[in-house]
Amino acid sequence: GAVVSQHPSWVICKSGTSVKIECRSLDFQATTMFWYRQFPKQSLMLMATSNEGSKATYEQGVEKDKFLINHASLTLSTLTVTSAHPEDSSFYICSATSLAGGQYEQFFGPGTRLTVL
Amino acid sequence: GQSLEQPSEVTAVEGAIVQINCTYQTSGFYGLSWYQQHDGGAPTFLSYNALDGLEETGRFSSFLSRSDSYGYLLLQELQMKDSASYFCAVYTNAGKSTFGDGTTLTVKP
Numbered sequence: 001g002a003v004v005s006q007h008p009s010w011v012i013c014k015s016g017t018s019v020k021i022e023c024r025s026l027d028f029q030a031t032t033m034f035w036y037r038q039f040p041k042q043s044l045m046l047m048a049t050s051n052e053g054s055k056a057t058y059e060q061g062v063e064k065d066k067f068l069i070n071h072a073s074l075t076l077s078t079l080t081v082t083s084a085h086p087e088d089s090s091f092y093i094c095s096a097t098s099l100a101g102g103q104y105e106q107f108f109g110p111g112t113r114l115t116v117l
Numbered sequence: 118g119q120s121l122e123q124p125s126e127v128t129a130v131e132g133a134i135v136q137i138n139c140t141y142q143t144s145g146f147y148g149l150s151w152y153q154q155h156d157g158g159a160p161t162f163l164s165y166n167a168l169d170g171l172e173e174t175g176r177f178s179s180f181l182s183r184s185d186s187y188g189y190l191l192l193q194e195l196q197m198k199d200s201a202s203y204f205c206a207v208y209t210n211a212g213k214s215t216f217g218d219g220t221t222l223t224v225k226p
Contacts, residue, residue, distance in 0.1 A: 032212060034213065042218070042219075043204065043217060043218045043219050044160065044216045045216075046214070046215065049212070093159050093160070097212075105150075105162055106150065106152075106162055106214060107162065108152075108159040108160050108161070108162075109159060110158070111158070111159040
């Protein structure tokens with residue numbers, strides 16, 4: 001199947017700093033990517049839909065000025081957590097979808113574990 | 118909006134068969150997916166059903182009934198490595214997925 005990578009895999013930062021997470025589709029073009037956040041023992045919560053060449057669509061309750069998303073190319077989307085605080089510590093996962101021949105498949109990156117001190 | 122219900126925990130023994138159910142409420146339903154997630158890892162895709170019926174892939178099968186807004190994941194010949202969380206997810210014609218809360222499967226020797 002298709003491969004999605006994320007970088008970094010983990011990051012520790014001080015409160016108030018900004019952190020950028022990259023998501024790349026390695027062997028296919030993804031016009032749409034998704035960003036999820038997952039707290040321990042909980043489900044994946046969709047944060048936003050990232051569309052190449054246009055603004056991201058944020059889910060209700062997600063601050064677009066705090067979680068900046070840029071989808072600069074068909075293979076790269078970035079999520080920047082601005083002015084991070086300890087409550088932003090979480091597992092951030094991106095995904096890209098493929099809909100070919102009526103078969104929908106969602107490929108996830110390996111995730112980025114963010115710890116804000 | 119969308120809502121999904123699945124059991125929070127299931128326990129079974131090695132070699133057994135287990136079924137994880139998922140009921141959903143959504144508008145614009147397009148398909149139902151299942152994902153496996155081990156502790157500390159990202160979800161991995163298991164199956165996708167857009168039409169009613171059973172899809173079989175090796176030891177895993179997935180079933181969908183659109184009229185009942187219901188699906189299930191069937192795991193056969195359970196192995197210890199199958200211990201993980203399993204999520205059902207609804208894919209809508211708006212182009213995004215909503216995940217259930219997950220079912221923690223524990224396989225015992």
